[in-house]
Amino acid sequence: MKQITKLFTLFICSMVFLSCNDTAPKKFEFYYYPSRNVYFDVTNDQYLYSLDGGKTWDSLYVKTNKEPATLGTKRIIYSTSLDVWKDNQQHITQYNGQMMNVMNEDSSLMQTDLAADRKIKKAKAPAINTEKPEKKPGFFKRLFGKKNNNNN
Numbered sequence: 001m002k003q004i005t006k007l008f009t010l011f012i013c014s015m016v017f018l019s020c021n022d023t024a025p026k027k028f029e030f031y032y033y034p035s036r037n038v039y040f041d042v043t044n045d046q047y048l049y050s051l052d053g054g055k056t057w058d059s060l061y062v063k064t065n066k067e068p069a070t071l072g073t074k075r076i077i078y079s080t081s082l083d084v085w086k087d088n089q090q091h092i093t094q095y096n097g098q099m100m101n102v103m104n105e106d107s108s109l110m111q112t113d114l115a116a117d118r119k120i121k122k123a124k125a126p127a128i129n130t131e132k133p134e135k136k137p138g139f140f141k142r143l144f145g146k147k148n149n150n151n152n
Helices: 002-021 084-095 107-123 139-144
Strands: 028-033 038-041 046-049 058-061 075-079
Touching (some): 038 084, 075 084
Antiparallel strands (some): 028 038, 028 075, 038 046, 046 058
């Protein structure tokens, strides 16, 4: 009876041990496009991208079966977190990714300056000449001259 109790206890302990080992972190699959520094979350069908050099990230939901041709080649990445972009610097280094920085910190200043430059250029533009230009004789008249009836 003691052996059966020991075997039963051993069985229960091994089941608990196996169930505890089954708590390995779940891995999520992503496609990484290094030429555009964009991720595709396979689980949620959404693209993750940054336009300001990785300071902020946004997502775009897309449900299609087509591979995007404009994003370049993809690399498959597995992450234990859905926030794969937190390791972006590592991915850029590892896959030779290109950081996109479309948004500039001084973009509002730049737009204002450009608008001011346009106004200045408009103000300094030369006035349009409204006088009609002197008409030159046509090609054939210049080539053959005016027909003279006196020489007939």
